[in-house]
Amino acid sequence: MTKHDEQKNRTNDMIINTLLSLGDTKPLSKISVSDITKHAKINRGTFYLHYESKEDLVAYLESKLLDGIHQIIDQNIEMTMDRSFFLEGKIYPVIILLIEFIFDNQKLFKLLLNSNTSILFRDSVKVLLQDIIKQSLQLSRQIKKEVPDIPDSYAFDIISTTILAISMKWLENTDEITPDKVARLMMSSLFLSPYQMLGFD
Numbered sequence: 708m709t710k711h712d713e714q715k716n717r718t719n720d721m722i723i724n725t726l727l728s729l730g731d732t733k734p735l736s737k738i739s740v741s742d743i744t745k746h747a748k749i750n751r752g753t754f755y756l757h758y759e760s761k762e763d764l765v766a767y768l769e770s771k772l773l774d775g776i777h778q779i780i781d782q783n784i785e786m787t788m789d790r791s792f793f794l795e796g797k798i799y800p801v802i803i804l805l806i807e808f809i810f811d812n813q814k815l816f817k818l819l820l821n822s823n824t825s826i827l828f829r830d831s832v833k834v835l836l837q838d839i840i841k842q843s844l845q846l847s848r849q850i851k852k853e854v855p856d857i858p859d860s861y862a863f864d865i866i867s868t869t870i871l872a873i874s875m876k877w878l879e880n881t882d883e884i885t886p887d888k889v890a891r892l893m894m895s896s897l898f899l900s901p902y903q904m905l906g907f908d
Contacts, residue, residue: 719757721747726764730818735765769819769828772812776835779804784842793898798890801839806890809874810881817878829871836867869896 708716725747729738740761744754758764783801792799809816819828840863870893877889884892895904 715757718749718753721749722754722757722764723768726768727814727818730814730821734821735818765819768815769831772815772819773831773835775808775812776805776832779808780835780839780842784839790898793894798894802890802893806886806893809878810886813878813881816874820875820878833864833867833871836870837863840866866897 722743725743726738729742729746738761740751740754743761744751747754758767779801783799783804791797820832873889873893873896877884
């Protein structure tokens, strides 16, 4: 890697880190290119050497996170839909890895999943989660029991929405519970009804 490439990467990291730092005090919709360049102490021309706009920067970051989720799913999809994991108190490896990935990128996830930002990223994450469920069902050797009153599309949406809601709630304060506990909570949400989670039989 040349010195020019190293400098380009450092500047890019500075732009991203500045965006994340600004995200601690204001929603993404309120952050401008001027805010980023001012706090990063670079000129606008330098920013535009890397990104066409703030939206281009956000699209890059969203793609980076979605690619990371894709990779985790592709490499760990086979070990899901096995109820014995839950009965034995184990967690699907894919859930553990997803929680670790979210934790490692918590500031970025929090910024992009914030209710003040575009709903498109949340929808993209939901689609990925639904893909996990669909692929798991296809790989599962267990007999799938039909539930006539609940179409698959509704079940997929309910499960993916629950997982996403748990992740977003956790991102509000990751110090509240550990990554291991939130992974177990997510695992429980796949097998227990809301009434059972509240202590009702």
